[in-house]
Amino acid sequence: MLSRFPVVGGVAIVALALSGRRLWQLGQLVTSGAPAPGRKGRWGARLTREVREVVGQQRLLRWRLPGLAHAFTFWGFLLLGLTVIEACGDLFSASFALPWIGHAAIVGFLEDLFACAVLVSLVVFAAIRLRQNPRVLERRSRFFGSHNGVAWLVLGMIAAVIVTLLLYRAAQTNTGHFPYGWWAFASHGLGRALAGLGAGTNRTLETVFVDLNLIVIFAFLVLVVYSKHLHIFFAPINIAFARTPRALGALDKTPVMDLEELTEESRFGAGRIEDLTWKQRLDLLACTECGRCQSQCPAWATEKPLSPKLLVMALRDELLASTRPAGDHAGGSEGRALVGAVVEAAAVWSCTTCGACVEQCPVDIEHVDAIVDLRRHEVLMASRFPPEAGTMLRSLENRGDPWGMGSQHRLDWTSGLGFEVPVVEGRIPDEVEYLLWVGCAGAFDDRARATTQSLARLLHLAGVSFAVLGPRESCTGDPARRLGNEFLFQEQAKANIAVLKEVGVRKLVTSCPHCANTIGAEYPELGLEVEVLHHSELLAQLLATGRLDAGRLPASVTYHDPCYLGRHRRVFDAPRSVIDGVEGVELVEMERRREQSFCCGAGGARMWLEESSGTRINRARADEALGTGAAVVATACPYCAVMLDDAVRERGRSEEVEVLDLARLLERSGASGRGVGAG
Amino acid sequence: MQIAVCVKQIPDPGDPPRFDAQTYRLDRSGAIILDDSDAYSVEMALRLAEVAGGEVTAVSVAPDGELSGLRTALAMGVQRAVLVSDPALAGLDALGTAKVLAAVARRVGAELVLAATESTDGYTGTVPVQLAELLAWPALSFARHVELEDGLLRVQRQTEAGYDELRCPPPAVVTVTAGVVEVRYPTMKGILSARSKPVDQLSLADLDLEAAEVGVLGAGQEVVGIEDAPVRAAGTMVTDDGTGHVAVLEALRSWKVI
Ligand SMILES: Cc1cc2nc3c(=O)[nH]c(=O)nc-3n(C[C@H](O)[C@H](O)[C@H](O)COP(=O)(O)OP(=O)(O)OC[C@H]3O[C@@H](n4cnc5c(N)ncnc54)[C@H](O)[C@@H]3O)c2cc1C
Ligand code: SF4
Ligand code: SF4
Numbered sequence: 044m045l046s047r048f049p050v051v052g053g054v055a056i057v058a059l060a061l062s063g064r065r066l067w068q069l070g071q072l073v074t075s076g077a078p079a080p081g082r083k084g085r086w087g088a089r090l091t092r093e094v095r096e097v098v099g100q101q102r103l104l105r106w107r108l109p110g111l112a113h114a115f116t117f118w119g120f121l122l123l124g125l126t127v128i129e130a131c132g133d134l135f136s137a138s139f140a141l142p143w144i145g146h147a148a149i150v151g152f153l154e155d156l157f158a159c160a161v162l163v164s165l166v167v168f169a170a171i172r173l174r175q176n177p178r179v180l181e182r183r184s185r186f187f188g189s190h191n192g193v194a195w196l197v198l199g200m201i202a203a204v205i206v207t208l209l210l211y212r213a214a215q216t217n218t219g220h221f222p223y224g225w226w227a228f229a230s231h232g233l234g235r236a237l238a239g240l241g242a243g244t245n246r247t248l249e250t251v252f253v254d255l256n257l258i259v260i261f262a263f264l265v266l267v268v269y270s271k272h273l274h275i276f277f278a279p280i281n282i283a284f285a286r287t288p289r290a291l292g293a294l295d296k297t298p299v300m301d302l303e304e305l306t307e308e309s310r311f312g313a314g315r316i317e318d319l320t321w322k323q324r325l326d327l328l329a330c331t332e333c334g335r336c337q338s339q340c341p342a343w344a345t346e347k348p349l350s351p352k353l354l355v356m357a358l359r360d361e362l363l364a365s366t367r368p369a370g371d372h373a374g375g376s377e378g379r380a381l382v383g384a385v386v387e388a389a390a391v392w393s394c395t396t397c398g399a400c401v402e403q404c405p406v407d408i409e410h411v412d413a414i415v416d417l418r419r420h421e422v423l424m425a426s427r428f429p430p431e432a433g434t435m436l437r438s439l440e441n442r443g444d445p446w447g448m449g450s451q452h453r454l455d456w457t458s459g460l461g462f463e464v465p466v467v468e469g470r471i472p473d474e475v476e477y478l479l480w481v482g483c484a485g486a487f488d489d490r491a492r493a494t495t496q497s498l499a500r501l502l503h504l505a506g507v508s509f510a511v512l513g514p515r516e517s518c519t520g521d522p523a524r525r526l527g528n529e530f531l532f533q534e535q536a537k538a539n540i541a542v543l544k545e546v547g548v549r550k551l552v553t554s555c556p557h558c559a560n561t562i563g564a565e566y567p568e569l570g571l572e573v574e575v576l577h578h579s580e581l582l583a584q585l586l587a588t589g590r591l592d593a594g595r596l597p598a599s600v601t602y603h604d605p606c607y608l609g610r611h612r613r614v615f616d617a618p619r620s621v622i623d624g625v626e627g628v629e630l631v632e633m634e635r636r637r638e639q640s641f642c643c644g645a646g647g648a649r650m651w652l653e654e655s656s657g658t659r660i661n662r663a664r665a666d667e668a669l670g671t672g673a674a675v676v677a678t679a680c681p682y683c684a685v686m687l688d689d690a691v692r693e694r695g696r697s698e699e700v701e702v703l704d705l706a707r708l709l710e711r712s713g714a715s716g717r718g719v720g721a722g
Numbered sequence: 723m724q725i726a727v728c729v730k731q732i733p734d735p736g737d738p739p740r741f742d743a744q745t746y747r748l749d750r751s752g753a754i755i756l757d758d759s760d761a762y763s764v765e766m767a768l769r770l771a772e773v774a775g776g777e778v779t780a781v782s783v784a785p786d787g788e789l790s791g792l793r794t795a796l797a798m799g800v801q802r803a804v805l806v807s808d809p810a811l812a813g814l815d816a817l818g819t820a821k822v823l824a825a826v827a828r829r830v831g832a833e834l835v836l837a838a839t840e841s842t843d844g845y846t847g848t849v850p851v852q853l854a855e856l857l858a859w860p861a862l863s864f865a866r867h868v869e870l871e872d873g874l875l876r877v878q879r880q881t882e883a884g885y886d887e888l889r890c891p892p893p894a895v896v897t898v899t900a901g902v903v904e905v906r907y908p909t910m911k912g913i914l915s916a917r918s919k920p921v922d923q924l925s926l927a928d929l930d931l932e933a934a935e936v937g938v939l940g941a942g943q944e945v946v947g948i949e950d951a952p953v954r955a956a957g958t959m960v961t962d963d964g965t966g967h968v969a970v971l972e973a974l975r976s977w978k979v980i
Contacts (some may be wrong), residue, residue, distance in 0.1 A: 307914045423910040433907050441755050442736050450737035530910060 047134060047250065051257050051333035058261035065268040068329060072362060080296065081286075088287045089247035097279045097399055102405040106335070109171055112164035116201070119164075126154055127260060133220070133253045134212075137481075140222035146482030151223025151230070158205050159229055165202050165216035172198075182343070184612045185334030187351045191565060193270045194332070200263045207259055211252035213237050250277040274331040277408040281329035283323055286408035291398045292611045293564035294524065295412040298419075298493035299660040300533040300625045312419025312527065315378035316358070316385075323413055329357035329406040336400030341664075342393040346657030350392035351400035351410040354386055358413070361385045375622065382417050391417050392429055396525050396647030397606040397662070402638050418527025432526055437650040439689075440531055443517040445651060448515040452479065456492045461504055468511040470547045477502075477509040477581075478548050481560065482555035483518050484681035490688060491554075491681035494704035495673065498554050498578050501706060504716030505591040508583075509552070515542050519561040536561075554578040554706065556614075557646075557678045564612075577608055578706055579679045583617040585716075588626045591628035594713030598626035601673035602705075603664065603687060604640035605680030618679045621705050625712040641667065644670040659676075665690030670698060676702045723776035723870065723892070726832035727767040727800065728823055728850070729760040730790030731784045732843045739843070746945040747812065748843075754784075756791035758809075759838035761905045763898040766868055767836045768906070770798045777801045780909025781826045783819055785811065788922060795915035797908035804922045806929065816844070821936050822851035825929040827857060832893070834875070837869055839897045841971040854895035861895045862888050866902040912939060 065160050094099045098118060104110035116625035126142060132139030144150050149284070177191060180317055186194070211227060215221035216234030225231055237245060268277055286295060298311065313319055319327075336351040337343050343350045358381065367380055382388050391414060400410045421427045438447030457464045464479075471478060483492040520535030539562075543551075551558050551573050563575030585591035600622055606613050615637045635641045644660030654660065665687050668676045676691065678684050681704070688702040703711070731754050733739065749756040756764075767778045780795040780803045783790075791802040806822050814822075835857075836858040854861035866885055879886040880899045902968040908916075909939075910973035926933060935938055941962050974980045 275832060302914065302917070305910070305914055307911055309910065309914070311910055398816060422907070426907045426909045426912075429909070430904050433905065437758075441734055441753070449734070451737060532915070 051134060051254050054258050054261050054398060060264050062264045062268045065391055069277075071272070072365075073321050073324045073328065074699050076319055076324040079284075079320035079322035082284045082322055085287055087301070089283050091287075092285065092287065092514065093279065093283050095270070096282050096405075096407070097550075100358075101191055102403075102407075106166060112167040112171075115160040115164045116168075117156070118308050119161040119252070119514060122153055122157045123204075124162075125150065126212075127257075129222075129259075130208075130211070130256050132255050133249075137220045137249070137462075138222075139212060140193060146222050148222075148226035150406070151227030154223075155209075155227045155229040158209055161201065161205050165198055165205075168198055174313050182346070185338040185352075186332075187334070187337070188350065188356070189332035189334055190271055191402070197266065197272050198436050200259065200266060202255065203259045204263060207252045208258035209233055210354075211249050211256055214245045214249035214252060218242065218249050220249065229314055230484075251590040255291065270331045271330065274329050274406060277325060277329040278331070281322075281325045281405050286409065288408065288668055289362060290401050290409035290412060293568065294415055295306075296416070297565070297568040298534075310420075311415070311423035311529065312421070313381055313416040314420035314424055315381060316361050317378055317419070318381075318416075319358075322407070322417070323396070324362055326408045326413070327355060327362050329405060330355045330359060330408060330681050333405065335403040335405065336408070339399035339403050339639065340654075341395060341397055341399065341644065341660045342390075343661055344641075345660050347390070347393040349390040354390060354414070355408060355410065357386050382421050386417065388421070388427070393649075394647050394658075395606070395642045395649045396609040397642035399606075399639070399642065402610050415527060416523065418525075419529055420527075422527035423530060428526065429652050431653055432648065432651060433447060435648070436523060436528055436531060439518055439520075439523055440533070443535075445518060445522050446483065446487050448483075448487045450517070453486045453516055454511070454513045456481070457485055459473070459494060459500060460503075464499060465510040465511045467515070467546045469544075470490060472548070475508045475510045477507060477550050477552045477576075478546070479509045479511050480544075480553035480555075480558055480719065481511055481516060482558045482681065484554055484685075485554055486516075488681060488685060490684055493705075494554055494681060494684065494706050497704070497706040497710040498582075499715070500593060501582065501585075501710055501714060504714065506586045506717055507585070507590070512542065512546070517542075519558050521557045521561045521650040522563070522651060524653075525646070536566060536569050540566055540569060543571055543573065548573050550574045550576065552581050554679075554681065554704065556605045556612060557682070560607050560611050577612065577614055577617070577679070579618040579621055580609070580614060582706065582709060583624075585622045586621060589717070591709075591714055591716045593621075593626065593709055594625040594715065595626040596676050596708065596712040598627045599631050599643045599671075600666050600675040600677050600708070601631050601633055601671040601672040601681055602636070603633070603643065603676060603678040604636055604669060605678060605683045606640065606642050606646050608679055609637060609640050612652075618677075618705055621709055627710060628712075631673050633667050633671055635667065636654075641682075643686035644676075644684045649685075651680055659690065661686035661690040662693065665694060669694065669696055673709060674700060676700060678702065678710050679705050723774055723828065723834060724832050725767045725771055725776055725778045726822050726830055727778060727795070728835065728837040728842045728853075729758070729764065729780050729782045729791055729795055730757040730838075730843075731782055731788050732757045732841065735842045741948050745813075746948050748865070749896065750785065750788070754788050754790045754855070755980060757838065757842050759840065759842050759900045760791075761794075762900050762903055763836040763838050764795045764798055764800060765903045765905045766858040766865070766898050769903070770834075770870060772870055779804060779830050779832070781812070782806070783822045783825060789921065790957075792921065793916050795907070796919050796921075797912040798906055799876065799908075801838050801920045802920040803921070804924060804925075806924045808933075808937075810933035810937045810939075812928055813941055814936060814946075815943045816846050816848045817852055818833055818936035818940055819851050820856055821940075822929065822931065822954050823849070823853050824856040825851070825931055826924070829924075829929065834870075834892050834926045835895045837897050838896065839899055850895055850897045855938040857893070859893045859895050860890055861897070862890060863897045864894050864899050866899050867900075867923075870898055884899075887976070942963075 100114040103113045121644050175184045179186040191419050212230035217238050302482050334352050340351055373685050382391050394414045396411050398411055435445045439445050442449045476707035479493055485495040518535055520532035524532035559575050559577045641664050676687055691697050691700050691702055733750055733752050755946045771778050778800040780792055780800045781805045782792055787807050797847045804826050837850040862877045864880040866880045869876050875890050877888040879888050
């Protein structure tokens with residue numbers, strides 16, 4: 044029997060050495076990344092997440108069939124770790140059994156059960172891959188651009204592990220070396236079939252398949268560390284260090300932009316692979332190429348050159364090519380330009396920062412932060428960006444709003460309201476409950492202005508006391524930030540924070556989800572903590588507490604979830620309850636909604652960029668909305684309203700279908716309130 | 723080649739201008755920015771210097787040591803800036819401005835002066851040509867492209883029909899048409915380095931100019947009153963019931979257009 048050692052042992056040693064070296068190198072590659080602040084601590088939350096997402100496979104299970112198949116394979120591999128020990132033991136003694144549990148019926152049963160479950164899962168995986176065949180579906184396949192050959196090889200390897208396992212166990216049932224009774228149903232069943240071959244043959248089969256099983260496992264180990272299957276090792280680590288609760292809402296990093304603390308040598312954003320933080324590097328190694336992100340991406344769906352998956356893969360290839368760790372580059376060759384040489388510039392500028400990719404990624408990759416980091420480098424270091432963005436940035440810088448309308452027009456919307464809207468002069472008086480943050484769109488865009496007016500009238504009706512900043516309000520800086528101009532963003536943010544502190548803001552309500560996200564989730568990092576409500580939340584509260592009564596509006600309504608309200612701010616129900624509160628409304632939902640909502644195309648400063656390639660995103664979304672047959676497309680974001688309204692017009696459907704912010708819808712229904720004129 | 727580019731620092735043109743009731747002087751207390759028209763000449767100067775070599779100096783005449791617009795030019799990449807600020811310059815007119823700019827151009831040894839065709843706020847469009855006259859240099863106006871070839875300036879001069887090709891040996895004054903180039907957006911490095919670039923702040927005395935030549939004393943023109951422009955009256959609406967063309971013809975006749 045000792046003759047088996049040189050072969051199996053040799054394979055094992057070579058495999059362990061190869062994969063160990065590779066893992067060590069990859070570890071170096073990760074740890075030599077730039078610092079990633081805020082990734083340590085909150086260990087309790089991280090542990091819960093690890094249990095939920097890794098052990099519980101929670102994110103994967105959101106897609107039922109592939110999720111189940113993956114969960115069984117994953118659990119199977121955890122459990123079948125026992126069989127590896129058993130197989131190794133067999134090398135030394137044919138009658139080896141695990142200590143303590145080695146003869147327990149339940150262990151034998153579970154081993155067999157999961158071996159079978161993995162085989163079934165493999166069939167499911169293969170079927171999914173055939174149905175999603177990228178050769179046939181091309182861009183529509185989520186596997187388009189993935190390493191599909193390797194993926195099939197991996198499936199083959201897993202099958203080989205299981206088949207050799209079952210075969211040696213079956214042979215063992217005939218040689219008397221099998222430690223489990225009839226509960227190990229598959230091994231015994233298969234053993235029956237092999238019994239006729241006789242004891243000698245079965246003994247040979249046992250030896251051969253135990254050896255083969257171990258050889259396949261060790262070969263697989265090497266394949267894993269040299270392929271996308273790396274995620275086996277890196278996904279759990281990545282999930283442990285992921286942003287909690289998720290990589291949406293605020294951007295990850297708020298770099299120091301204070302001129303006093305910077306030098307001409309300061310670097311901003313990610314321009315070369317060396318600039319990536321260790322967490323961003325970990326992200327790249329964790330990607331499984333599953334393409335869930337790609338399947339959700341509005342840019343990819345409308346034939347833009349951006350796929351979040353391909354972006355991650357391209358960056359990963361660059362990272363792996365830079366095998367020398369960062370820091371070593373001092374004086375040596377510099378890495379390639381990430382935008383331009385590694386990732387197409389048009390891809391980076393196509394992103395709407397909608398977060399659909401982040402939402403779906405089963406291994407918690409943070410695409411949006413990475414893309415904004417690439418943009419930061421382009422804007423702050425290289426001054427390279429679509430030229431039309433320059434106009435927006437200059438307007439924002441000089442006039443305080445992306446349209447360049449100027450602060451003297453900030454109160455234009457208040458004319459003709461029929462009541463005074465108090466403009467805060469000194470501090471917000473005690474009797475004023477809310478500061479209404481109008482936002483640039485709400486003040487300057489005609490359609491959004493109508494929403495602001497509706498909202499003001501509704502608040503007035505409900506007797507909610509509110510005031511506005513008027514000319515002292517300025518753009519939150521969101522468009523600059525999402526475009527990568529962190530400097531301009533922070534200039535705007537600091538100015539706004541100073542004003543908000545000066546007036547003593549307590550509660551703020553806004554009809555713009557971007558403003559809500561920036562002030563509510565991003566200003567804290569710069570020193571302002573304030574309770575921020577989106578108007579949908581406030582209106583829902585007012586309806587629920589009876590301060591406002593919805594009227595009647597017999598119409599079918601579909602609701603489009605704005606990305607920055609839904610995915611980024613997790614407000615899904617409040618807008619629906621406002622719409623549902625209106626009598627006569629029939630809410631017809633679109634296929635893609637809530638967490639899976641499809642962007643209108645305006646986020647990520649795309650509102651100010653030209654959309655020249657592919658289908659227009661707003662048209663794709665408007666077509667979905669029109670497809671529901673609803674007479675009203677309701678939404679809760681000024682940008683979504685503009686984008687969808689434009690598209691509905693372009694489709695020539697604006698006669699029958701109206702795009703309305705839910706405040707306008709509510710007002711239209713003839714809402715009444717407890718405030719003005721009421722007892 | 724030493725290039726001087728004239729930049730006007732103006733109050734945000736989007737805000738309604740406010741004037742002092744007595745002196746009729748512009749209230750410059752709000753944000754001051756680099757005149758957009760001048761951003762194009764700065765860009766043109768930088769491109770020319772990048773290709774032909776040389777240094778670019780941004781020159782401005784503005785009250786109260788105003789630097790914000792010059793900082794933008796420095797952040798865009800000009801090597802240094804000169805600001806002329808002097809209490810005696812209050813009431814300065816276009817000719818006076820040209821005199822000051824001419825003195826600066828001589829002082830910095832400029833061989834080429836770029837300016838916008840007209841400013842956004844004053845828009846007399848007279849400063850650059852007066853400057854050329856004072857320097858006794860040729861003025862090449864409405865440039866849409868400038869290059870230096872074998873020591874000769876080649877300028878494409880925008881016309882209604884297309885453009886003229888002009889050639890001229892330096893020194894010269896060239897005025898740049900707004901909108902002809904894509905203006906660069908400053909990088910952080912540019913913004914950061916702008917802080918340490920040399921800025922010469924000069925008074926009239928530094929330029930050997932007498933207050934009597936420029937400023938209110940020397941001004942050949944004076945603002946004697948400011949009135950709001952009449953609000954444009956609402957037009958006449960004619961609903962076309964098939965005879966709309968008659969109404970149009972009548973209107974044109976009454977205006978003596980036809
Ligand atoms: C200190 C000071 C006090 C002033 N006081 C008065 C006043 O009391 N009343 C009044 O009516 N006006 C006043 N002005 C404005 C002054 O009259 C204008 O600067 C001058 O008339 C230019 O006219 P313009 O804007 O029509 O120039 P244009 O001829 O239209 O300008 C064309 C180009 O010339 C260059 N240029 C013009 N002005 C300057 C400048 N100042 N610095 C650098 N480059 C320049 C720019 O490139 C500009 O784009 C004052 C200006 C200054 C600097
Ligand atoms: S954020 Fe949206 S647009 Fe950007 S890559 Fe992800 S899915 Fe695509
Ligand atoms: S980034 Fe995430 S969702 Fe996209 S392919 Fe990789 S693992 Fe899948």
